[in-house]
Amino acid sequence: MTDYDVDLFVIGAGSGGVRAARIAAGYGARVLIAEEFRVGGTCVIRGCVPKKLMVYASRFVDHFEDAAGFGWDVPQPSFHWSKLVAAKEKEISRLSAIYRTNLDKAGVTILDSRAEIEDAHTVLLKADERRVTAGMILVATGGTPVLEPDVPGRDLAITSNEIFDLPEMPKRLLIVGGGYIAVEFASIFARLGSKVTLVQRGDNVLRGFDEDMRNGVRDALIHAGVDVKSGFLPTAIEKRGDALHVSLTKGTHIEVDQVLTATGRRPHTLGLGLEKAGVIVDDIGAIKVDAYSKTNVDSIYAVGDVTNRLALTPVAIREGHAFADTVFGHKSTAVNHTNVATAVFTTPELGTIGLSEMEARAIYDCVDVYLASFRPLKATLSGRQEKTVMKILVDGQTDKVLGVHILGEDAGEMAQILGIAITVGATKADFDATMAVHPTSAEELVTMRVRTARYERAPQGLDEAPGAAD
Incomplete structure (x- = not known):
């Protein structure tokens, strides 16, 4: 060279x-x-x-x-x-x-x-x-960032590039999208005091994530005061004085201070x-x-x-x-893009590693589901009506853990550590054999013994049906 x-x-x-x-x-x-x-x-x-x-x-x-x-x-x-x-x-x-x-x-x-x-x-x-x-x-x-949908007045909207440096915090914020950027900013601004409306094309947030986690994030947004409107998108944005007048599908309208487009990158x-x-x-x-x-x-x-x-x-x-x-090092190195842990920093946050339930059931003949929902210790004195949700998906034939999903405090931190276990091919028996740290929320990951559902692929292409829980 x-x-x-x-x-x-x-x-x-x-x-x-x-x-x-x-x-x-x-x-x-x-x-x-x-x-x-x-x-x-x-x-x-x-x-x-x-x-x-x-x-x-x-x-x-x-x-x-x-x-x-x-x-x-x-x-x-x-x-x-x-x-x-x-x-x-x-x-x-x-x-x-x-x-x-x-x-x-x-x-x-x-x-x-x-x-x-x-x-x-x-x-x-x-x-x-x-x-x-x-x-x-x-x-x-x-x-x-992608500025979508392409409607009249689209240039009046902002993206995640501009949201961090606004001269004033919007009292009324419309967020367009249902992905991780959209739900994270909805959670942030609702807690900071903005009146947040989130509109999305789909029927639920976080497409591609595990369904129980999607529902949990959506419910948490609603509990935080976010007005979640599924099946809605802007059709026009118009400047009226100091405000933005937004026309939505189904003939509805909303007046806000800012429109954040978070429909992807x-x-x-x-x-x-x-x-x-x-x-x-x-x-x-x-x-x-x-x-x-x-x-x-x-x-x-x-x-x-x-x-x-x-x-x-x-x-x-x-x-x-x-x-x-x-x-330059002459060491051929390919990156493995499977089993990558990730987090969605809503409040509560979502941490995930491996396959969702839907993905697991599409690939494996037998999938065992372990699902727990509980009130964390801190909430017992704070009085906060929050739930931590944890889900473990297991190959029913080999006992290998296929995915772990957590909705709750420090879920992202837990997902990082779980990434090690999933990467090395840990089984449910390995989880069960691990001593718990008490009192923590994370101990639930190694104390879940009761299978909540089993899904077995029916023969001759018939639909799968849930088996009886243990």
Whole structure:
């Protein structure tokens, strides 16, 4: 690769691109990385990190209310949106600076510029129209929010990119969508004091997640004061004075201060120049890659959300690391995208690993279901009428645990630890043999002995029917 200006040119300094750049540099590669916005990418700047900070802020209202049950006399609290936004900005700026420092220490050169591909080995820097040649090009530009539906006044809506930096917190907020971004912001703003309406095309939130967990999140949103309207979408948005007048399907209307469109994200490949190099993308612009993140062009790779394989920050990091190991460390490394733990940071939060019940029953001949719902210890004194729900799905023939789903406090933390057990192929007997930690909510995972349902695939293509519970 010595005939080129650098060995590796990375487009996009988000989680995946930064990891790839650092590891490649550690192998001795000469690396340039270009970023047109801020180093850190979606997760650090306008995604996971600022969102989680706002989740923490939103939960204090519950903490203040709960304190009385434990003997505390708490004065009437007040919330200041501008203080939260300023504190959030300070933290993400600190993290972005750390990313820069780590790249510098690794010997990676950072270019604050948009970069576009001109051919299989050439990148154009838009800041100064300079061209750089590279032995390898890695595309790690992530995803971008989709503004849907396409209706009159759509440009008046905002996306998750803008929601973190609003000059004022909306007193009335309409959220369009039913995915994890939509339900997380609905939960956040309802607890911070906004009147939140969530409209979605489907009949329930969180399509693709386990049905019991979907129902639990939906019910928790409603309990928090969110007006959940299924089967509704905006048909027009109009500015009227300081408010937005939104027309909805079925002839209904709503007046709000902000409309947040959270209907999904798409790979950020528009105008990147991929077609000049002959890189193949799919119908939504996702870059097609093989198990080692290589495109159909030998010198161009892609990792993270831009490939639309599994749009999660830890996945992008793992893919970036595997790319560097494969190409510059000469250790062929493919990423396993199965059994990836994830969390939805509503309140209560959802943690999940493995198959949902519907997925398990579609694949396995016999599925055992263990389901528990209980009031956590903290709620007994706080008086909060909340439930923790835990679900374990087991292959009825081999006893292997196929999936675990938790709705409750610290569910995301539990899902991370469970990810280890599921990855190594733990069985229900392994769970049962594990000593409980008492008193915790997590102990329920190793004390659930009573099977609540068994689903066996009927012979000759007949529909499955639930068996009797133990």
